[in-house]
Amino acid sequence: MENTIFIVLFIGGFLVFLSSMGVDVIQLLFKIGVRCLSGTIIIYVVNLALSYFGGNLSVTINEISIGVSGIFGIWGVFFLYALQYYFTIV
Numbered sequence: 001m002e003n004t005i006f007i008v009l010f011i012g013g014f015l016v017f018l019s020s021m022g023v024d025v026i027q028l029l030f031k032i033g034v035r036c037l038s039g040t041i042i043i044y045v046v047n048l049a050l051s052y053f054g055g056n057l058s059v060t061i062n063e064i065s066i067g068v069s070g071i072f073g074i075w076g077v078f079f080l081y082a083l084q085y086y087f088t089i090v
Helices: 002-020 025-052 063-072 074-089
Strands: none
Touching: 002 025, 025 063, 025 074, 063 074
16 A cells, blocks of 8 residues: 555656646646557457467556556557567567
């Protein structure tokens, strides 16, 4: 419980810092939310297509993958699949 409170306070403080630097925080949060949602949909569709065609490469949808796709966008999704491919081969 303490970790959750610490994380929320840290993110809140960081957003206050960004707003004091002149960043539109609401627009930033909206963009990250849209990227998280679209990244999750893309991962789901690609996993579905790969499993349909007999591939065994799939990225799990969890907090880490949603966060990476939310911060980095479509390049984050590509990065997740590249990492999964690398660790599947090794």
